[in-house]
Amino acid sequence: xxxxxxxxxxxxxxxxxxxxxxxxxxxxxxxxxxxxxxxxxxxxxxxxxxxxxxxxxxxxxxxxxxxxxxxxxxxxxxxxxxxxxxxxxxxxxxxxxxxxxxxxxxxxxxxxxxxxxxxxxxxxxxxxxxxxxxxxxxxxxxxxxxxxxxxxxxxxxxxxxxxxxxxxxxxxx
Numbered sequence: 001x002x003x004x005x006x007x008x009x010x011x012x013x014x015x016x017x018x019x020x021x022x023x024x025x026x027x028x029x030x031x032x033x034x035x036x037x038x039x040x041x042x043x044x045x046x047x048x049x050x051x052x053x054x055x056x057x058x059x060x061x062x063x064x065x066x067x068x069x070x071x072x073x074x075x076x077x078x079x080x081x082x083x084x085x086x087x088x089x090x091x092x093x094x095x096x097x098x099x100x101x102x103x104x105x106x107x108x109x110x111x112x113x114x115x116x117x118x119x120x121x122x123x124x125x126x127x128x129x130x131x132x133x134x135x136x137x138x139x140x141x142x143x144x145x146x147x148x149x150x151x152x153x154x155x156x157x158x159x160x161x162x163x164x165x166x167x168x169x170x171x172x173x
Contacts, residue, residue, distance in 0.1 A: 004095065004130070005129040005130060007129075012145075017145060022036070023133055027127070029098075030046055033125075042062050043136075044126065046061055046062070046063040047101060048083060049092070051080075051082050052072060052073075058111065059153060060115065065156055071152060092109070100127070102126050112148040114146075115151070115153050117154045118142075119150065122139055124142050
C-alpha cells in the first residue's frame with residue numbers, strides 16, 4: 001500500500017502539483033478520515049470501485065454523500081451495478097476498502113468518474129493508498145491531472161431514505 005502513495009507522489013511531482021500529505025492514525029470511515037485530517041467531510045473524496053454491468057469503474061463523490069446507483073445504471077444503460085467486494089478490490093488494486101485514492105489511470109487501472117459534488121469545493125482530501133495516509137490538494141489540480149468524466153451520481157442520506165420509503169430504490173449500491 002505504501003507503493004500506491006509513492007506512485008501518487010511521483011505522479012504529482014512530475015506534474016508540479018502542490019499537495020499536503022497527512023500521516024494519521026488508521027481511519028475506517030469518512031467521518032474518521034475528515035477528523036484525522038482536520039477537514040470538513042464535504043471535501044473528502046470518497047472513491048468507490050463499482051462493477052457496472054460487466055466492467056469495474058471508479059466513482060468519486062463527496063464523502064458527505066452516498067452513491068446513487070440508479071443514476072449510474074441510467075448513465076451506462078445497465079440493469080445491475082454493485083460495489084466491488086473487499087477480495088475483488090484487493091485482487092485488482094492491492095488496496096483495502098477505505099484506502100482507494102480517487103484516481104484512475106495511471107494510478108489505478110479503471111475509467112474514472114466524478115460527481116459534480118467534488119467540484120463544488122476548492123480542495124479535495126482523500127486516503128492515498130492506505131488507511132493512515134491522506135492527501136489534500138486543490139480541486140482544480142485534481143480535475144486537471146485525474147481528468148475524470150463528470151456527471152451527477154450522488155445523493156444525500158436523507159434523499160435515499162425518502163426514496164426507499166417511497167419504494168423507488170432497490171438494494172443495489
